[in-house]
Amino acid sequence: MEFLIKPTIRDCESLLGFFEKWKVGATDLIITNAYLIAPYLGGMEPPCQVLYQERYGRGEPTDEMVDAMLADVEGKEIDRVIAIGGGTVIDISKLFVFGGGMTCEALYAKGSALQKKRALIIIPTTCGTGSEVTGISIVEFKKKGIKLGLAVPALYAEEAVFIPSMLESLPYDVFATSSIDALIHAVESYVSPKATPLSRAMGRAAIEDILTGYMAMGNQRALPVAHMERFLTASCMAGIAFSNAGCAAVHAMSYPVGGHFHVAHGKANYMLFEAVYRAYKKLRADLSPLETVLADVLSCAVSDVWTRLFRLIGGIYDNQPLGELGCDEAKCREMAASVVNEQQRLLVNNPVALSEDEIYSIYLECL
Numbered sequence: 129m130e131f132l133i134k135p136t137i138r139d140c141e142s143l144l145g146f147f148e149k150w151k152v153g154a155t156d157l158i159i160t161n162a163y164l165i166a167p168y169l170g171g172m173e174p175p176c177q178v179l180y181q182e183r184y185g186r187g188e189p190t191d192e193m194v195d196a197m198l199a200d201v202e203g204k205e206i207d208r209v210i211a212i213g214g215g216t217v218i219d220i221s222k223l224f225v226f227g228g229g230m231t232c233e234a235l236y237a238k239g240s241a242l243q244k245k246r247a248l249i250i251i252p253t254t255c256g257t258g259s260e261v262t263g264i265s266i267v268e269f270k271k272k273g274i275k276l277g278l279a280v281p282a283l284y285a286e287e288a289v290f291i292p293s294m295l296e297s298l299p300y301d302v303f304a305t306s307s308i309d310a311l312i313h314a315v316e317s318y319v320s321p322k323a324t325p326l327s328r329a330m331g332r333a334a335i336e337d338i339l340t341g342y343m344a345m346g347n348q349r350a351l352p353v354a355h356m357e358r359f360l361t362a363s364c365m366a367g368i369a370f371s372n373a374g375c376a377a378v379h380a381m382s383y384p385v386g387g388h389f390h391v392a393h394g395k396a397n398y399m400l401f402e403a404v405y406r407a408y409k410k411l412r413a414d415l416s417p418l419e420t421v422l423a424d425v426l427s428c429a430v431s432d433v434w435t436r437l438f439r440l441i442g443g444i445y446d447n448q449p450l451g452e453l454g455c456d457e458a459k460c461r462e463m464a465a466s467v468v469n470e471q472q473r474l475l476v477n478n479p480v481a482l483s484e485d486e487i488y489s490i491y492l493e494c495l
Contacts, residue, residue: 314365338362403494
């Protein structure tokens, strides 16, 4: 059995306290969003170099965005990269650890052979990606129209720092889709063939915390401020679980959706989640270990877990059919082929194999 928790995980009471305790200075580079950190700075400027991601484009990471940001710090002395943000900021920041002189495409081509030249610290400000504890960066390559993942040890942060108060200003939609994403991380890793007792322990704890938090919310679609630390910790545990056991078809199938229709990653996962697990059941995948956990958390019979689970999630956030994005049968076929050709690193983690035709059928069900 092999199990890895790479970053040291710490907490801090405030962003200003982090600057002081970590002695943030001239040779540090913060990558963030201005709207994220301004409310916590008391009018002061960050004591270091800063790249504000929104100045380079909106939405999730693209190779064009990364290349423009890399160019703006080319030749500058940088010892530490500090990511303060959600999945977009974190995935971009990971690509700065190799130094300069390369494009995003070159980094993806050579990543496994490159040496790490800068330390990485991550402060997550959402409760979904778990990216603070993974060695993976996901980027959309615009000309190719696909999202690809780079997974190499150099992308692990040295430290992940939790500042729970920074989550209290999250828009509700971001909270909902990111926490659903964390739940899917935990669920997919739990039934992965690579799952171990330790990865499942992390996954189960994340599932319990997220679903318990949802049940405490009832049908009130408002940010559960009193529970944000719970969701932040659950996201981290789910990240550790999938970093070791892997995500699978839900994530594999969501990448073309995000790439073609520019849908947020957590929302794209949610759009496919139920249909993928319905397909697993038809194909007689052994989901019993997960179903036992869900029955316990949801206080229901094993036979009722999927109905109860998706009813609960539906109370947190409304799902959307792919057809409302402009997707059609031809695009479903194209995306299914893309998944098979580009996402084998994820498909190997399915609890049962899915053919291209079966993936196509799942997309059709989501129209």
